[in-house]
Amino acid sequence: MSSSVQVNDAVLITPSEPTPNHILQLSALDSQLFVRFTFEYLLVYKPRHGLDRAAATENVKSALGRALVPYYPLAGRVRNRADGMGLEVVCRGQGALFIDAVSDSTVSQFDGAPRRRAQWRKFLSLHVADVLMGAPPLVVQLTWLLDGGATLGVGFNHCLCDGIGSGEFLNSFAELAIGKRGLNELSPKPTWGRHLLNPTAFGSNRGNSLSHPEFKSVPISAGSLLGSFEKDCLLLPSRSTKIS
Template structure:
């Protein structure tokens, strides 16, 4: 079967105005080994009702990218390792970001109303996959694909070492506002702030006794890694509306100690997905499992980070327990573990993470791990390139990492996307939809 997406143009877009020529150092948090991959976003829009033809819209988006690369000029640079290998840096010489225009003779808007049939079904909507940004690839790739029914898909790849989810969402909204004409360059808010020196390690000033379970290895008692590498993964997609989330909160509270405070939607939903996932995989009762999730530290450190800081400003929260306890002790137990993992993150904790990743190159393991990433509160649902708000926001490829996504026109709803080994997918779908089972 031939490709369903055909590239019309691929061109390097350079900044609209001259930008500083310099080498910028990335922080120890940016330089972590596990962040050297590309965050890949997919936005899908209804056919334009503006009366503009595709050529005009393409030109506007390409022109807006050139303008956005003025304040965000590191995205037009190239990432490399520092000579001593201690961290990464960005060589800023206005080398450019990659812009692709493509057409699809198969995809339509309805394609994105459910989970993809297989993990890589939407891969061609961002045709360039950057496996290693350190080999000179552009850290930013944008692809505009015109779909068969006149709708449009915008795929965006941003290398994670340059920014986190909050930072990338701020960039995407600024880029989109320039494309839609809602704001000019001088009016963009927040103004992007580099300031990576704020995470320079302060050595020998503290005796850190903070434990970091996210970096500790646990025994693989069941061929966990082999299962995820050898068995085909099946994408899943489930929407939780406000009523469903409140039901989860009630259920978690009913299985918690009275001393525990109220739970957030993220805490109960992550716990519910974690338990459903663990039960569906039929793992041995003594296997240790972890759920890892990012904790935004912009306002958890003192002093807080400046508005517009778009670098990686998160640490990994880690809840850990045995399969037996996770399944038998109920939703409240799992939710409490996640809540406590969030609550322990403060200034001292962050400093100890910076030390750990900067000196020992500490990195999380994958055995027994479910990673949950919250995209539903980043503002991605507002990214409007002049085509209206996106009907669908999600990843290019559905993966074993669990994403919590915004739902079009349902502000309080969350879509959960995760790929599960085929042997457990039916049980997972049943359990995640039936929290009282």
């Protein structure tokens, strides 16, 4: 698959309505080095006759801004906490990156998996390697194809979002774009609750600690163990009986 992609515009899309202005702490699990990567989607759409590309692009941008209202942490920026105990998200409505592009590819060229992943890399031009450098944790690229189709490349930083959460965001994003639901009708509602994944939440209240007797040691002396064995041992016959 040999194709070119030309980026026409790249803008920050901010939430369409006011969102909380605060700092959210990520859990100890979310702050691990192995989850500080970007995972990506590439969605391919067939051509639609008579579609106005300019109007459709503006509609997608508008839907993204509305989706960022309930999912406002995706419009924030990730940084190290001052106490060095993990990461946090500064939520100031900074915005997600939206890229508008065109390509000489066609929908039929996406029928099978590429021989090399780099062949599709250009359909999400910005790959965020380190979210701690101030890059947005969410990147969306709409690329119009030669035959009138389109691709939507979406990159999420894993420390903010997992597979289920990203899927729910994409569903809400799509429903807002096609007018299936309004902003107040989205379901399920996104929740933060990262403190539930933090081990300090369990160790901070010793009174609620659970007892696990199955892990406690049982004192057994050598004498009692030997006596128990003698009682339970099998008695062997004193002589053998020949069976003819």
